[in-house]
Amino acid sequence: MTTDSKGFFGEYGGQFVPEQLKPILDNLAAEYEKYKEDPEFIAEYNYYVKHFSGRETPVYFCANLTRKLGGAKIYLKREDLNHLGAHKVNNTIGQILLAKRMGKTRIIAETGAGQHGVATAATAALMGMECTVYMGAVDVERQKLNVFRMQMMGAKVVSAQSGQRTLKEAVDEALDAWISDPENSFYLLGSAVGPHPYPAMVRDFQSIVGRETRAQIMEMEGKLPDCCIACVGGGSNAIGMFTEFIGDESVKLVGVEPAGRGLAYGDHAASLCLGEPGVMHGFNSYMLKDDKGEPAEVYSISAGLDYPSVGPEHAHLKDLGRAEYVYASDREAVDSFFMLSQMEGIIPALESSHALAHAIRIAPDMPEDAVIVVNLSGRGDKDVAQIEEMVSQGRFAIPDMK
Numbered sequence: 001m002t003t004d005s006k007g008f009f010g011e012y013g014g015q016f017v018p019e020q021l022k023p024i025l026d027n028l029a030a031e032y033e034k035y036k037e038d039p040e041f042i043a044e045y046n047y048y049v050k051h052f053s054g055r056e057t058p059v060y061f062c063a064n065l066t067r068k069l070g071g072a073k074i075y076l077k078r079e080d081l082n083h084l085g086a087h088k089v090n091n092t093i094g095q096i097l098l099a100k101r102m103g104k105t106r107i108i109a110e111t112g113a114g115q116h117g118v119a120t121a122a123t124a125a126l127m128g129m130e131c132t133v134y135m136g137a138v139d140v141e142r143q144k145l146n147v148f149r150m151q152m153m154g155a156k157v158v159s160a161q162s163g164q165r166t167l168k169e170a171v172d173e174a175l176d177a178w179i180s181d182p183e184n185s186f187y188l189l190g191s192a193v194g195p196h197p198y199p200a201m202v203r204d205f206q207s208i209v210g211r212e213t214r215a216q217i218m219e220m221e222g223k224l225p226d227c228c229i230a231c232v233g234g235g236s237n238a239i240g241m242f243t244e245f246i247g248d249e250s251v252k253l254v255g256v257e258p259a260g261r262g263l264a265y266g267d268h269a270a271s272l273c274l275g276e277p278g279v280m281h282g283f284n285s286y287m288l289k290d291d292k293g294e295p296a297e298v299y300s301i302s303a304g305l306d307y308p309s310v311g312p313e314h315a316h317l318k319d320l321g322r323a324e325y326v327y328a329s330d331r332e333a334v335d336s337f338f339m340l341s342q343m344e345g346i347i348p349a350l351e352s353s354h355a356l357a358h359a360i361r362i363a364p365d366m367p368e369d370a371v372i373v374v375n376l377s378g379r380g381d382k383d384v385a386q387i388e389e390m391v392s393q394g395r396f397a398i399p400d401m402k
């Protein structure tokens with residue numbers, strides 16, 4: 001998919017921002033256009049994703065899980081094996097290298113659950129850049145360990161105290177900081193969302209996931225996968241997997257959103273499945289609204305998926321019918337979390353467990369020579385304390401799935 005000159009995917013995307021931000025974004029878009037096909041820039045990106053993050057990540061055939069379910073072969077793309085435990089570093093490396101080329105010295109980011117803040121702090125340390133991460137005061141309290149991780153790597157964490165004191169206020173304060181110092185600072189966005197050029201740029205940096213997957217599955221299976229599945233928060237790991245296969249009509253692409261506790265208002269964050277078109281955070285996409293048309297309250301067991309909108313390219317792929325979007329509940333995600341842990345000895349992130357849940361749902365009805373690839377976007381170490389607490393409260397029991 002390509003964006004038109006104003007950064008639209010069909011009718012979605014664009015730049016719905018204050019006037020002062022437009023020239024800053026246009027400059028960023030122009031600089032990105034200049035470097036994105038520069039062989040030296042690409043070589044530098046390839047160097048760091050290999051030597052800093054450990055790429056390429058393997059694809060792994062889940063022999064035990066496949067045998068248990070019967071039906072399609074289930075493979076995992078092991079993004080959980082990246083440095084810092086998730087796919088996010090693919091993007092932070094790309095953007096920080098661009099920041100360096102643009103002569104910037106200061107990185108600004110905002111983070112909700114803290115995962116993107118940690119990846120940003122790490123790459124800023126790598127490049128010797130100053131780093132300020134904005135976080136809602138409520139999130140600072142909830143995500144103490146991630147705040148400490150960022151601080152250990154030399155980042156400054158600013159607690160946003162206005163309004164609801166969550167992600168929205170952190171975004172506002174981070175944007176203010178950018179507008180007040182565009183000469184020196186670079187806004188490093190964590191998912192395939194936001195105003196143009198971020199959705200296309202983040203997609204490009206994440207599309208290494210799908211490129212590697214294609215070559216790896218061709219080598220192991222001698223054909224393309226029948227189905228690629230990824231969880232969708234903002235949509236960066238999903239678009240990173242999908243992009244390489246969009247032109248191959250035989251490859252089914254499925255994004256899985258969080259259905260949380262249920263489908264009532266405030267209980268989920270299934271923006272594509274249950275939302276409607278609208279503008280928030282500077283772009284047009286599907287979003288969940290409250291009765292005043294403002295961003296809805298959202299919920300998911302996985303902090304990385306609870307966002308009331310979604311990357312604009314997914315909105316376009318949905319309308320085109322090229323990708324399908326479904327949801328999985330907290331319960332299904334937790335069941336899948338334990339199933340992968342017990343059957344394969346791999347503890348997945350709760351986000352990724354949503355994608356896995358859909359694979360587990362559909363594999364038994366597919367032929368034995370069919371191939372499913374699940375993008376295992378992250379590892380579950382960060383979720384262990386949360387699961388332990390829920391088990392000790394009696395909300396879940398550790399099942400015996402063998």
Ligand SMILES: *Cc1c(COP(=O)(O)O)cnc(C)c1O
Pocket residue numbers: 086087088115190191192231232233234235236237238304305349351352377378379
């Ligand atoms: C942040 C995160 C996500 C959600 O972000 P996307 O942009 O939708 O990929 C998914 N999985 C993990 C492990 C994450 O850390």
